[in-house]
Amino acid sequence: MLARWPSATGPMGSTTVSLIGSTGSIGTQAVEVVQASDGRFEVVALAAHGSIDLLAEQAHALRPALVAIGEPALAPKLAELVPPGTEVVSGPEGLAAAATAAEVVLNGVVGFAGLPVTLAALGAGRRLALANKESLVAGAPVVQQARATPGAEIVPVDSEHCAVHQCLASVASVDQVARLLLTASGGPFRGRDPASLAEVTVEDALVHPTWKMGPKITVDSSTLMNKGLEVIEAHELFGLDYDRIEVVVHPQSIVHSMVELVDGATLAQLSGPDMRLPIGYALGYPERLPVAFSPVDWGRPVELTFERPDRRAFGCLELAYRAGRAGGGAPAWLNAANEVAVAAFLAGRIGWLAIAEVVAETLDAFDGAPIDSVDAVLEADRAARARASQAVARRAG
């Protein structure tokens, strides 16, 4: 099956790309990047979970050879909507085919569901433009094995890690890094009294001060769990121990992260809060796209401020450090519990403060089982979801 869509250089030296999760927030911005890049990329595969109308619209605009839909029941309808001659595939196998069809694979799937895409792309020796941090966090031991496949490479799309990736390009070895400073906007509840956070609504949590993103990551930003997952992501991507990964709140979201070196120098990457830049960086790496997305306007006053996160109000950050340091299956439990808790919060079943409570309670029940296979990752995810669902049910009343 895989041999039918070989990794190939497209016409006129363009790079072939697969956009997985193409109808989501990252995916639609990736389409904009491709369209702005003047033939530099040839989209050979598109994939989405269930949004067939937008997926078909993208297929007409980009003319990929292959279109994959996660929900198999939607495949016949999709086949009617795409241009004649487009191959339509579905289900996990279809997504895997899309995830191995190109030289560069963007994983823009939301949540743990992105793990098969990450594993398929790396296992086929592709460059993975990774926007799906949950697959790396939860499946780290098996993702690291797949990453060792010849030709496989992860270029992070997550803006903080993309910034660190750029900074590290001028650093000879990881020994020269004193610490990574991951910046956080602080989310909509920065500076709030912890007691006042009991009453926040879904609408409050979905208003992000600087970034426009999907609902799951926006809620994660409001709890700082997003930053917690990013601490684990940074540990896995760059191989630094947790004592050398710190979080600093930077409300303007212009400095996307920093690397402090052993000689006291600090490197940083700056730009406006616009995901099209890291998406373009990851798709084009090691080349830079000659298209500027939201450069900083230095002609007017630019204020850059930094402060420590309030670890009392935002317990999820501490929980993530705890899970990361425990290693093994603990990050998978953390991630699964958080996905369950965030879904319950978005559905109006639990309050905002209960997200951290559900995650803490679930993590307390972590059975310590190691993760050495994909099945073990799936089992850890399943067990943690069951525990977290109980914790939600007790609170939902």
Ligand code: MG
């Ligand atoms: Mg980020």
